[in-house]
Amino acid sequence: MMRIEQEMLNLIMEIAEEDERVRAVYIHGSRANPKIEKDDYADFDIAYVVTETGSFIKDTAWINSFGDITFIFEGYQNQNKFFMREVNDLSRRCVWSILFKDGNQIDLMIEIIDEAMNCNQIKNKPILILLDKDGCLPEMLPHNEEDEYVKKPYEDEYTACCTGFWWFLTNVAKGIARDQLPYAKEQFYSIILMTLNCMLNWYIGVQTDFSVSTGINNKYYKKYLPVEVYDLYTKIYSDSDYANFWNAVFSACELFSKTACNVGDYCGYTYNEQEENSMINYLNEIKNRKI
16 A cells, blocks of 8 residues: 555654754655645655765665665666766765655655755755754745746747747658658657747747746646647657658647747747748658659
8 A cells, every 4th residue: 555645754754863864854846836736646855964975875775764665766876877977976965766666756865965055956946844953954945936937938039949840840751751760750759849849838828828837848738738739739649650650740730830820929929931831841742752
């Protein structure tokens, strides 16, 4: 049975109170934000402010005190190994992401007091101080939710997004024509999706008077996009069949055109229909070309 939130917080506090190396504890992320609806999938983003990190890293048996573990991801250590250099100074901060057999997950960060005082990891984020044995944590400013809201684009920003979306579709089309599926997919789901999501964020901003956040990786799209727009958005995710891939490409084009025109009208910016028409003609030519 999954342990409830209070049970997990009690255990986190108990371990911190009994360990002299731990001087303070705070929670950040969704569980520290009262405006975010909680569910069983929410991580416990916990920070232990410690006197030093070395002993925690050398002997990690203490982590077992949190419960029966099914998987541990050593984030900072893993980055150092992957890049084969010290991307992260483990003497100042370290992170373990821990999945327990009951389904709970703790993203546990330890950081020395100097790092906590600088608030490097929690600037402009909601936090809740759970324990401060020595009064070592700085006074935390109230979280300003407006910092996370979608911002109205500048005209050059808007124009660059439009031009980029349409131009880089040439790479997608050529990748499909050459039967280079990995290349075509990478171009589509990195560059094209990035510019499309950028426009969709502005579109949501227009619909909400720029008063909401779309969340990490735009996880609130279904909440804020009109049903017909979201349904069209889901069609851009295709399988490896090229016919379906082309359908996804043209769905992305339709969606971008609709939302970009709306954003442009709201902001008083000119949408370049010639760019769109030229690229749609090019895409159709490549799609229908016999090789």
